[in-house]
Amino acid sequence: GAGVSQSPSNKVTEKGKDVELRCDPISGHTALYWYRQSLGQGLEFLIYFQGNSAPDKSGLPSDRFSAERTGGSVSTLTIQRTQQEDSAVYLCASSTRAGTNTGELFFGEGSRLTVL
């Protein structure tokens, strides 16, 4: 597709369940980012991929959070044993290598996670 695609757009789950969020970046974009957007908290950086490797995963809040990227394309963010404080919008963004240097990111519409 033309833009960054994220699925599901909305996910409601029960506390303690695992969830997977998917991001399909713009074709040819080598860099991929995950951010979390909570009400009143702005955007919180989670993890950054360049190709399939993650040189910066400093933002993952706990070991319940993990992410992988395969084939230099699709990425999955997994949250295990979800907690209510995990409720947020999870945003994915991608960029070219040049965009990685200049910070020009292209964002998806996000996956809204609600943990009951």
Next chain:
Amino acid sequence: AQSVTQLGSHVSVSEGALVLLRCNYSSSVPPYLFWYVQYPNQGLQLLLKYTTGATLVKGINGFEAEFKKSETSFHLTKPSAHMSDAAEYFCAVRYGGSQGNLIFGKGTKLSVKP
């Protein structure tokens, strides 16, 4: 720690009035600076950016921002607000020489009154 501060979580202006959204960063090293806009139920999109060169940069939809090193600021302005400008605006920085993530401010929600 490097940070970005946006003054005012909510700004309200009348249609046709000046829009001024404030952003300050903390660093002794000039960063790359960005403003992103998020319309309701949409992802963020780049409004404008400063990397090097001219300190006054123009973006889409009539917005512009000026990098002022002495004030460590990158305020966003638009001379005349339009109803369609109602959105949330995020200032972001990326420090020179570093790879990876942008650091975002907490956002300013702009309301435009008719």
